Amino acid sequence: MEKFITAGSLAIMEHRFRAALINSLGGFKSVCLVGTKHEGKSNLAIFSSIVHLGANPPLVGMIVRPDSVERHTYENILANGFYTLNHISSAMVEQAHQTSARYKREESEFECCGLTEEYRNEFFAPFVKESKVKIGLMLRETKAIELNGTILVIGEIQQIHLNESSIGADGFIDLEATDTVTCSGLDCYHSTIRLGRYSYAKPDKWPSRIG
């Protein structure tokens, strides 16, 4: 049976039900562990609101809710300007999910959740040793979204670490080779199966499989 949900019924919906519904409605999400550091204390937090902004310059966006457990991450990024994004592989899902618990400022989620802090190539912020794709970013800009009090944090990619064999001849990264997971809603994780890569679309030609 088809369900039709209006703006009016969303407005009066029980708030946890609405949060679960709207969080899963947008489809599968990019999910990463964000590593930061401030005054010698490391922090690690899971974020599922990561969005590709552009390749040149290489920019990544991330939505932050500063009134939530995410505030430590945000404060550390503002204070020091550097952070890391680390892909989550299927063996790390429980540890990654656990980083969303409300740990105290003085506790490091690395230690509490069983993940290993790693420093690479003199980058200020910690990477996750267990991650198979690691990205170091420099803060470029923040944009306040006044409509709901969230913030778009924009970072420029400074360094990338991943297995060479997962990068194709055309630059495409095989995210199944890196065992990267995706998520839906607030708490569900998924691995993927490739349906296919398709040729660059042109008006006079139907797309064909290229991988």
Add this chain to the structure above:
Amino acid sequence: MEKFITAGSLAIMEHRFRAALINSLGGFKSVCLVGTKHEGKSNLAIFSSIVHLGANPPLVGMIVRPDSVERHTYENILANGFYTLNHISSAMVEQAHQTSARYKREESEFECCGLTEEYRNEFFAPFVKESKVKIGLMLRETKAIELNGTILVIGEIQQIHLNESSIGADGFIDLEATDTVTCSGLDCYHSTIRLGRYSYAKPDKWPSRIG
């Protein structure tokens, strides 16, 4: 072998290689067909830069590149204020990918790509009949990202259409039941396998499977 890519090597990388690399680096993406209309002409375009902004009010963000094939979508949203997001199921992947071809203003991607325009509950913008999850949005705000000339388009959810059986008792939508696909990079589509849903994380308790 581990590959280490620096900002310097990204800056001098062949531009198509860099686009493929950076587009796939952020992980799996939410991908939807965006339906718009202007002066009686419908338009349909695939977008993979959709990001959940918040549940109350129910806001969805989308990054638009106005110097690309996406400009028709953007112009229509600005002109009329309403648009739709339609999930892509595995049987629609080729048609959905084909909407990224540079069709002329007077051509409708619905017709050219073999998808069916559908109007529901007096909503101005067209839905995709074949989609199993359909969302009607009203434009709330645009935010220019001057760093690379893109725009964050923010919409508020006005209506949702989906099968009632895919919504769980707690509001979570089973995106495998709706056959929703995810994408990576510029041209790769994937179906998913659930690894698990995990309990709300608390500092003193390890997460357990809830689904």
